[in-house]
Amino acid sequence: xxxxxxxxxxxxxxxxxGAAAFARALAPLTEWEPTTSVDAFLQRHxxxxxxxxxxxxxxxxxxxxxxDYGASVSIEDVRPTPGVRFGYALNLSVCIGCxxxxxxxxxxxxxxxxxxQSYIRVLEIDKGSIDLEKGRTDYDHAVPxxxxxxxxxxxxxxxxxxxxxxxxxxxxxKEADGIVVVDYNWCIGCRYCEAACPYxxxxxxxxxxxxxxxxxxxxxxxxxxxxxxxxxxEKCTFCLHRxxxxxxxxxxxxxxxxxxxxxxxxxxxxxxxxxxxxxRVFVLKEDLGTRPRFFYYFDG
Amino acid sequence: MSPPPPTSxxxxxxxxxCSTEFADPGREVGPAVADGAAYPTEVHTxxxxxxxxxxxxxxxxxxxxxxxxxxxxxxxxxxxxxRPGEPFHTGTELDHGDLACxxxxxxxxxxxxxxxxxxxxxxxxxxxxxxxxHGPKFTTWQNGAHGxxxxxxxxxxxxxxxxxxxxxxxxxxxxxxxxTPMPRAHDRGLHGEE
Numbered sequence: 478x479x480x481x482x483x484x485x486x487x488x489x490x491x492x493x494x495g496a497a498a499f500a501r502a503l504a505p506l507t508e509w510e511p512t513t514s515v516d517a518f519l520q521r522h523x524x525x526x527x528x529x530x531x532x533x534x535x536x537x538x539x540x541x542x543x544x545d546y547g548a549s550v551s552i553e554d555v556r557p558t559p560g561v562r563f564g565y566a567l568n569l570s571v572c573i574g575c576x577x578x579x580x581x582x583x584x585x586x587x588x589x590x591x592x593x594q595s596y597i598r599v600l601e602i603d604k605g606s607i608d609l610e611k612g613r614t615d616y617d618h619a620v621p622x623x624x625x626x627x628x629x630x631x632x633x634x635x636x637x638x639x640x641x642x643x644x645x646x647x648x649x650x651k652e653a654d655g656i657v658v659v660d661y662n663w664c665i666g667c668r669y670c671e672a673a674c675p676y677x678x679x680x681x682x683x684x685x686x687x688x689x690x691x692x693x694x695x696x697x698x699x700x701x702x703x704x705x706x707x708x709x710x711e712k713c714t715f716c717l718h719r720x721x722x723x724x725x726x727x728x729x730x731x732x733x734x735x736x737x738x739x740x741x742x743x744x745x746x747x748x749x750x751x752x753x754x755x756x757r758v759f760v761l762k763e764d765l766g767t768r769p770r771f772f773y774y775f776d777g
Numbered sequence: 778m779s780p781p782p783p784t785s786x787x788x789x790x791x792x793x794x795c796s797t798e799f800a801d802p803g804r805e806v807g808p809a810v811a812d813g814a815a816y817p818t819e820v821h822t823x824x825x826x827x828x829x830x831x832x833x834x835x836x837x838x839x840x841x842x843x844x845x846x847x848x849x850x851x852x853x854x855x856x857x858x859x860r861p862g863e864p865f866h867t868g869t870e871l872d873h874g875d876l877a878c879x880x881x882x883x884x885x886x887x888x889x890x891x892x893x894x895x896x897x898x899x900x901x902x903x904x905x906x907x908x909x910x911h912g913p914k915f916t917t918w919q920n921g922a923h924g925x926x927x928x929x930x931x932x933x934x935x936x937x938x939x940x941x942x943x944x945x946x947x948x949x950x951x952x953x954x955x956x957t958p959m960p961r962a963h964d965r966g967l968h969g970e971e
Contacts, residue, residue, distance in 0.1 A: 524798070524799045524800060524804075525800045526800075526804075527800070527801055528801075528804070555807070556804065556805070556806055556807030557805075557806045557807060558806070558807055558808075558809065558810055559806050559807075559808075559809045560809065566922075568922065568923075571923070573953070573955075573956065574958060575956050575958050575959065576958045576959040576960075576961060577959055579959065579961070579962065580959035580960070583962070592962060592963050592964075593960055593961065593962045593963060594962050594964075595962050598962070598964075599958075599961075614961060614962075614964075614967065615961060615967075616958065617958065617961075619955035619956060619957055619958075620955060620956060620957075620958050621955065622955075647797070650797070653805060653806050683965065720930065721807070722934065723810070723929045723930065723931035723933070723934030723935055724928070724929050724930070724935065725926065725927065725928065725929065725930050729925075729926075730925075730926075730927045732925055733925065733945065733956075734925065734945070734953075735918075735922070735923045735924040735925035735926070735940065735945075737925075738921060738922045739930050740921075740930045741930070741931070747930075748920060748921030748922055748930075751920040751921065751922065752920075752922050755920070756922070776913075776917070
């Protein structure tokens with residue numbers, strides 16, 4: 478009996494407890510199912526990719542969309558056009574707050590259906606001031622109401638963008654045509670950019686977007702409307718998958734009042750230049766020095 | 778890129794520069810668009826007058842529509858045209874300032890319009906008629922900042938379709954009626970959303 482010392486008993490007991498605790502600590506790993514493929518995990522930053530690597534990634538993303546959503550899509554890499562700097566203006570005198578722009582964005586950009594997400598938020602504000610704090614987005618009565626005006630807010634594609642500065646991993650940056658983009662595969666979902674944006678223009682994918690196969694917009698680009706994974710930031714890209722091919726943004730086409738004017742600010746004959754030169758134009762929160770490329774104006 | 782100077786500051790500058798530029802500078806922008814002939818910008822223009830719904834219905838219960846000229850021929854008593862509230866015109870709402878029918882419709886030819894100075898006008902030129910009173914709006918429209926459009930902002934790459942005044946504004950009652958807004962997004966944290 479004396480060959481089992483008290484010390485040995487404690488050692489065995491301690492080792493058993495330790496092994497049990499270790500197994501318990503690792504238990505979540507046994508339940509872990511990979512949500513990211515090895516290829517996606519090892520993928521480099523968008524700016525470091527060469528065309529061949531990018532091509533492989535685009536095909537992989539198309540396959541994943543087909544597998545996850547049952548939708549056959551085309552994901553392109555659409556680059557800025559030389560000599561183009563985008564500008565967008567919105568006429569507050571004619572906007573009626575109908576949210577058709579937000580709805581068009583919802584569908585065009587493959588947003589999550591249950592949350593009805595959109596890159597555009599329409600504020601209903603009392604006439605006589607521009608008090609954003611008192612603006613409401615949850616109105617559901619017939620519009621417009623006589624004592625209110627309506628201010629759609631989306632990404633302003635700032636030239637001095639706070640969201641770009643705060644990103645700790647450089648997953649978001651400003652492109653040559655002025656559009657601020659996100660590499661959804663590089664984003665770590667820290668939401669610093671969401672907090673930094675004074676226009677509340679960035680969105681976070683709390684959950685994997687749910688979209689019925691027949692509603693997925695198949696015309697997609699890597700930096701814009703491809704279906705985003707859960708846990709990453711997303712934002713308005715002025716529909717770069719359309720606008721970099723010369724088309725108008727979806728929100729403009731949907732606007733029933735013609736409140737929206739879009740174009741190349743470097744083209745002196747463009748509609749956007751006419752608005753900037755002839756209308757009473759202002760930018761939101763000018764005092765912050767963000768230098769937006771999105772402008773508001775009034776008639777008269 | 779030239780090698781960085783062998784100082785720690787130089788290394789930091791070099792690293793910073795690397796991380797914000799494209800590894801392949803050729804990927805930063807795409808190909809240029811050739812300057813060429815622009816695609817057409819088409820205006821969605823009305824070419825025929827609509828019909829007036831009457832109280833009469835066909836076998837399916839659909840109101841029978843008649844053209845203005847059916848009753849208001851060139852020889853018709855002008856008093857007809859000055860009675861928009863007459864019960865026959867149940868489908869015609871007239872709420873356009875103090876204007877009566879003859880202010881725009883040509884009494885001599887009901888298929889045409891006329892300007893304030895009396896010149897007769899094709900229906901396709903309706904915008905000239907509207908512009909007589911709504912000049913600043915017309916200027917804004919001409920410059921692409923009123924009325925909405927579809928297609929291409931860059932007309933070198935594709936055509937554009939623009940709305941006409943009467944696509945959105947019923948000429949007899951141009952004030953647009955209130956509409957029900959589309960559903961809103963449910964944002965966490967906004968207005969008490971969970």
